[in-house]
Amino acid sequence: MSKLGTLGHKLHRGEVSYDFVGKRKIWYGISILITITAIIGLAVNGLKEGIEFSGGAVFTTPKTSLSVSDVQNKISGDTAGHDATVQKLGTGSVRIQVSGISTDASKEAQTKIAQSLNMPKDKVDAEIVGPSWGKEISQKALEGLVIFLVLVVIYLAIAFEWRMAVAALVALLHDLTITTGVYALVGFEVTPGTVIGLLTILGYSLYDTVVVFDGLKEASKDITKQNKFTFSDVANRSLNSTLVRSINTTVVALLPVAALLFIGGGILGAGMLNDIALALFVGLTAGAYSSIFIATPIVADLKEREPQLKSLRKRVLAKRASDAAKGDDPRATEAAGDERDREVPDDEDAATATAGVVGQRSQGTAAGRPARNQPPGRGNRSRNRPSGKRR
Amino acid sequence: MAAAKKGRRSSGSQGYPGRALAVILIALVALTGGIFISGQKTPRLGIDLAGGVSITLQAKANQGNAVNKANMNTAVDIINRRVNGLGVSEAEVQTQGSKNIIVNIPKGTNADQAEKQVGTTAQLYFRQVLAEVDGKPAKPAATPTPSGTTTPKPTGSATPKSTATPKSTATPSKSATPQGRAVTDALKSSTGKAPTPSPTAPTPAAPTTPATGGTPTADTSIPAALQAKADKLDCTNANQRAEAVANNKANEKVVACGQVNGAWAKYLLGPSLIDGKRVSSANAAFDTQQGNGWVVNLSFDSAGAKQFTSVTGNLASQQTPYNQFAIDLDGDVQSAPRVSSALTGGSAQISGSFTQQSAEDLANVLKYGSLPLAFDIQDKTTVSAALGGEQLRGGLIAGAVGLALVVLYLVAYYRGLSLVALASLMVSAVLTYTLMCLLGSAIGFALNLPAVCGAIVAIGITADSFIVFFERIRDELREGRSLQPAVARGWPRARRTILVSDFVSFLAAAVLFVVSVGKVQGFAFTLGLTTLLDVAVVFLFTKPLMTILARRPFFAQGHKWSGLNPESLGVRRAPLRSVRRKPSETKEA
Numbered sequence: 001m002s003k004l005g006t007l008g009h010k011l012h013r014g015e016v017s018y019d020f021v022g023k024r025k026i027w028y029g030i031s032i033l034i035t036i037t038a039i040i041g042l043a044v045n046g047l048k049e050g051i052e053f054s055g056g057a058v059f060t061t062p063k064t065s066l067s068v069s070d071v072q073n074k075i076s077g078d079t080a081g082h083d084a085t086v087q088k089l090g091t092g093s094v095r096i097q098v099s100g101i102s103t104d105a106s107k108e109a110q111t112k113i114a115q116s117l118n119m120p121k122d123k124v125d126a127e128i129v130g131p132s133w134g135k136e137i138s139q140k141a142l143e144g145l146v147i148f149l150v151l152v153v154i155y156l157a158i159a160f161e162w163r164m165a166v167a168a169l170v171a172l173l174h175d176l177t178i179t180t181g182v183y184a185l186v187g188f189e190v191t192p193g194t195v196i197g198l199l200t201i202l203g204y205s206l207y208d209t210v211v212v213f214d215g216l217k218e219a220s221k222d223i224t225k226q227n228k229f230t231f232s233d234v235a236n237r238s239l240n241s242t243l244v245r246s247i248n249t250t251v252v253a254l255l256p257v258a259a260l261l262f263i264g265g266g267i268l269g270a271g272m273l274n275d276i277a278l279a280l281f282v283g284l285t286a287g288a289y290s291s292i293f294i295a296t297p298i299v300a301d302l303k304e305r306e307p308q309l310k311s312l313r314k315r316v317l318a319k320r321a322s323d324a325a326k327g328d329d330p331r332a333t334e335a336a337g338d339e340r341d342r343e344v345p346d347d348e349d350a351a352t353a354t355a356g357v358v359g360q361r362s363q364g365t366a367a368g369r370p371a372r373n374q375p376p377g378r379g380n381r382s383r384n385r386p387s388g389k390r391r
Numbered sequence: 392m393a394a395a396k397k398g399r400r401s402s403g404s405q406g407y408p409g410r411a412l413a414v415i416l417i418a419l420v421a422l423t424g425g426i427f428i429s430g431q432k433t434p435r436l437g438i439d440l441a442g443g444v445s446i447t448l449q450a451k452a453n454q455g456n457a458v459n460k461a462n463m464n465t466a467v468d469i470i471n472r473r474v475n476g477l478g479v480s481e482a483e484v485q486t487q488g489s490k491n492i493i494v495n496i497p498k499g500t501n502a503d504q505a506e507k508q509v510g511t512t513a514q515l516y517f518r519q520v521l522a523e524v525d526g527k528p529a530k531p532a533a534t535p536t537p538s539g540t541t542t543p544k545p546t547g548s549a550t551p552k553s554t555a556t557p558k559s560t561a562t563p564s565k566s567a568t569p570q571g572r573a574v575t576d577a578l579k580s581s582t583g584k585a586p587t588p589s590p591t592a593p594t595p596a597a598p599t600t601p602a603t604g605g606t607p608t609a610d611t612s613i614p615a616a617l618q619a620k621a622d623k624l625d626c627t628n629a630n631q632r633a634e635a636v637a638n639n640k641a642n643e644k645v646v647a648c649g650q651v652n653g654a655w656a657k658y659l660l661g662p663s664l665i666d667g668k669r670v671s672s673a674n675a676a677f678d679t680q681q682g683n684g685w686v687v688n689l690s691f692d693s694a695g696a697k698q699f700t701s702v703t704g705n706l707a708s709q710q711t712p713y714n715q716f717a718i719d720l721d722g723d724v725q726s727a728p729r730v731s732s733a734l735t736g737g738s739a740q741i742s743g744s745f746t747q748q749s750a751e752d753l754a755n756v757l758k759y760g761s762l763p764l765a766f767d768i769q770d771k772t773t774v775s776a777a778l779g780g781e782q783l784r785g786g787l788i789a790g791a792v793g794l795a796l797v798v799l800y801l802v803a804y805y806r807g808l809s810l811v812a813l814a815s816l817m818v819s820a821v822l823t824y825t826l827m828c829l830l831g832s833a834i835g836f837a838l839n840l841p842a843v844c845g846a847i848v849a850i851g852i853t854a855d856s857f858i859v860f861f862e863r864i865r866d867e868l869r870e871g872r873s874l875q876p877a878v879a880r881g882w883p884r885a886r887r888t889i890l891v892s893d894f895v896s897f898l899a900a901a902v903l904f905v906v907s908v909g910k911v912q913g914f915a916f917t918l919g920l921t922t923l924l925d926v927a928v929v930f931l932f933t934k935p936l937m938t939i940l941a942r943r944p945f946f947a948q949g950h951k952w953s954g955l956n957p958e959s960l961g962v963r964r965a966p967l968r969s970v971r972r973k974p975s976e977t978k979e980a
Contacts, residue, residue: 058487068775089445090773129493130486136468137909144906144915148899155898159891193840196914200848203899203918207852210892211859218884245855245862248804252797252858253851259793260847264786276844284848 011240018243021236024297031174031294038181045184050083050191051099052133057106059113060125063092071096071117078112083189097129099189133192141195145202152206160213167298168209171290175205179283186278193276201283208249209291215242216296224308227315235300239292250288257281408935415818415931422825434824435499435831437481437839442776443497446506448766450490458490462763467492472759473508475909480835484509492766495774497837502771507752510768512721513761515667516641517699517739518660519706520715520727521611526626526648526655611713613659614644621646626655636722637765641666649717649724650744658724660717664702667720669695673757675750683742685750689757696737704733720753786840790847797850805861807946807953812857815933819853822924842917849921852896856929860885860937878941882934889929896922 010016020027066074071086071094085097094117098109106126114121149169156165179201183190219238223231261277303309426432435441450458450466467484474482474494482505483495496505624635626648639645641663648655671692678686691699706714707730717727718741725743745753801809823846830836863881864874872880900919904912940946946953 052483052485055485085777087442087445087777088775095445095774127488127491129488130464130467132467132471132483132485133909134464134468134471134484137471137907137911140907140909141903141911144903144911147906148902151902152895152898155895192910193844196842196845196910199899199903199911199914200845200918203896204848204852206895206899207855207892210895211855211888214888214891241866242862245858248858248862249851249855251800252854253848255796255800256790256793256847256850257844259789259796260786260844263792264789276840280844280848284851 011243017237017240019236020239020292021232021297021300024293024301027293027297031290035174035177035181038178038184041181041185045187047180047184048187048189049100050189050194051085051097051129051131052192053131053138053190054100055128055130056082056097056099057101057109058127058129059096059098059110060089060127061094061096061113061117061119062123064094064117064119065092066094066117068094074116075113078116079109083191133195141199156210156213160217163299163302164213164217164295166302167295168206168213170298171209171287171295172202172205174290174294175201175283175286178286179279182282183275183279188275188278191275194279197276197279197283200280201287204253204284205287205290208246208287209295211249212239212242212246212291212296213299215239216299220303224312227312227319230313230316231303231309232300233316235296235303239296243292246288246292250284253284253288254281257284408938411931411935412939415927419818419821419825422822422829426825426828429829429832431828431832434827435497435835435837436776437837437842438483438495438497438774439777439840440838440843441498442774443495443499444502444505445770445772445774446494446496446502446509446768447487447770448492448494448509449769450492450764450766452764458764460489463490463492466762466764466766469759469762470494470509472908473756474505475912481837481839481910481913491769499831499837504748504752506768506771508756510766511752511756511762512765513667513756514641514719514721515670515757515761516663516719517665517702518645518663518717518719519611520658520712520717521613521644521661522659523712523715523727524657526657528623528625611661617644617646617659621657621659624648624657626657632722639719639722645719645722647717647719647722647724649727653744656724658717658727660719660724663719664716665691665695665698667757667761669698670757670760671695673754675745675747675754677747678740678742683740685745685747686740686742687745687750687754687757689739689741691737691739693737696735699737699739700733700735703730706730707732786843790843793847794850797854801854807950808861811933811936811940812854812861814936815857815928816850816853818932819924819928822928823849823921826920826924836913836916842913845914845917846921849925852921853925853928856885856889856893856925857933859888860929860933864937874941874947878937882937886930886934889926893922893926 068086068088072084075084075086075096079098079101082099082101087095087097089095096113098106101109106128110124110126111121114124117124153165153169156168176198179198183194188194216235216238219241220231220234223229223234229237257277257280261274261281264274264277304313450463452458463486467486470492471482471484474480474484474496481497485493487493494505494509496502620635624646625631632648636645636647639647643662645660647658647660649658650656669691670689672690674688676686676688678684702716706716708714711729714731715727715729718725725741741753798809798813801812805812827836827838860881863885864877867877867881868874897919900915900922903915904919907915
């Protein structure tokens, strides 16, 4: 099967792992850099509001045989870089709406449109239109968001704990900032589609974070009952074991969006699809990234400040030091710690690094290693227990 | 290997996979049947995808409100809520120029109904009745006959329940129904008997009205100018009616018309006692108890409820006709029930000659408040899709390519297991599609481009549930279990993850749906729907299917193409000889 399957196995057993939590400073740094870029982009470029938010000008032409696409192509250069929405009316005339255009510019655009469409200028009617996305919609949406965020923080604080709620919120803000920043930098107009895209991302980002946290919660359940792993170790291992799921989900979610953005964009040029697809593409990527590289390390950082876990860390480090003194390599022990006691790594990859440890661990197991020395979350598992009893 | 344990672990937490599959199958058949029965075989598309009807409204000043930007914006907001009810119909409302409002409604919406919805001003006032007379203009020579106030009383009490067709009555929903109906009927019959009762009659009576102690209803005198206007008015003439009420103001005494049992009556009304703004909710209902047919029930907010109680208490202590209040909607008196006691409870009922449609329309219009301006419909024309056919085609091709890539990826990665994933996605897609079709006719749900994109992202979220489940199963396999126990043990863990994460999505959808308006509400609706479907599909389809497939040798024995082959998963040894081995047996190193 695919290499990912094998990789999945290795990740599951801890033979292969990436130290997400240990290297968190790098990822924090990268994220801060991207976020700052996004904020600068927002500050400098600002967001271009679409006609639905800011209103604009509407031009109504006399009856014409041109199709919507024809008109769109012909007038594409006439609107001073603003997006134009073209609709054909029942009377045969064409309605062209152009966003963010001032009264002066609208006169100019009127002339140009008339020229491009080969019509007399005074036959093209120009008027200013107001926004269809009223202030009320934005205001109520904002109210809803605030209420939702408060509720979701409360929920996460109860279902998980407040640290995870905080981390999820940070990750969420991170994703939203980056997405809007990219929007500002690319210079696409913000349409209702964009807003809906952002809301979709908001949902997805939290969803993804919660899935990852669920694994983390499970893995760190009995963390204080052992002294082999710090919280960061456990967090890292839980990340690695859910990594395949994260990759798969992200790929499945991103493929259609990417197709819309790149293929759709390739066929259509900058079109209505592009702005939504871009928001979704950036947001989904950021959402998947932040769950792993930002949210979980933040939880680890916060957790390690707990007195209980601080003392755990001390115990673990002390134990590792003493193990090291005995000639054991603590890192290798950690890597092997994920395995079932009965399992013996026979992978080439693992063999080299853990050869020395394996023998020892196996013996330890055979000798009936106390449960509290087993990896947390799996320590109490008994293979003999009938299915379904466990959680 | 696993065969030895077959069946033992598949009970218990496994439940009855067949039943769940049957449930979802029935749902699929029912929904598919539903779209064929309803004839709505495609979802309604938004304006951006399918075009629709564009209505241009022109504002005119109303009730002393000038046509200015603030009033126009308020009007846009209110119209938006009226046409977008649940936020799913994807109508667009915007100002054009300084005094026009454009309303774009997607194809397939009942444009005539929408026209009524957007055009109704819906200024609702509760006023005291000062006089009620026949709808024809008063004859110039008519001499005042003081019958206006006195005749109704005896007739009213004499025929409280004898009338069979109480058409135009408003019954404060509390208890006053029989009285209210009786009075209007009585008045009707009285006006019938005396064709030219003079509206001036109440004037002399006014000073002698029982003292009501500084209440707003105390002044029942009728100004001469208003009387003159009322005399001239012919309520049977629609133009005259509209003209007469065009400049009615809330805080003044006015003349208005209303239909009583199909005939027009003329009312002289006091200043507004309660404003329609105090209405917090309204809904249409069929009144079976009192035979009023379709009615509109109103609930007041707390301030409105207090006003209503005190006003009705006040009116109840007065003589006829002053103990009637008129429900004045855009200058039309809907009904004018008599009050016999103070009405508490903060709700009222408007009855009249409503059909179901008109009652629902009125309730909808009242719910979202009145427009600050009156509007004339200036133009109504069809508009094409804003998204050109080529763009749409390009988008669809791109979407299809994306989906094909997803299928390829799933097949490459999950092999045989991808059948479960793809079947689940198919079920989910069919459920979503049929529901959207049905909702199109049921609540006016329209699918626009952002919603389509949202549905594409939903593929990811739906697939995630399977992926979480599959990875759990594989984890269990990696730990050396055979497939059936792996499914049984992987499920509770996957289930929790799925429920916890879907709950967050559903919370977002629920909060946004309740709080927000317009397109955001529409988005919340779609999100909530796809989230619920995700849970339903995983619980009722994916899991049972997996349980059943786990019994098949192809999967259970970890065939190379099953996606569950332990070797492919990286487990080098034959997965298990027995799940119940003692740990020491596994030692091979």
